[in-house]
Amino acid sequence: QVQLVESGGGLVQPGGSLRLSCAASGIFFSLYTMGWYRQAPGKQRELVAQITRDGSTNYGDSVKGRFTISTDNTRNTVYLQMNSLKPEDTAVYYCNANRPGYSRDGQGTQVTVSS
Secondary structure, eight states: OOEEEEEOOEEEOTTOOEEEEEEEESSOGGGSEEEEEEEOTTSOOEEEEEEOTTSOEEEOTTTTTTEEEEEETTTTEEEEEEOSOOGGGOEEEEEEEEETTEEEEOOOEEEEEOO
């Protein structure tokens, strides 16, 4: 049974940092593209960052230069380091695991950027 469990969300002031973690189980972690998506109230879900099996990364335009995705294959965990946070980064952040024909999200973690 595939499980993706996110942690690390919370309330942070503008300009601050957070690190999200997503622990995966029930999958051969290294065979998947791992990613983070987010959805704010009234807005469409958007890609934040992805990292492929070979380590290539892809970022949404709004987070380039501020966010960094990484993995620890020994812990089956994917991280999202978020720096210089802005109020518009406020959203529920979802971890995602995908490969051809399969995609799975975690339950989500709330990130709120506010003074």
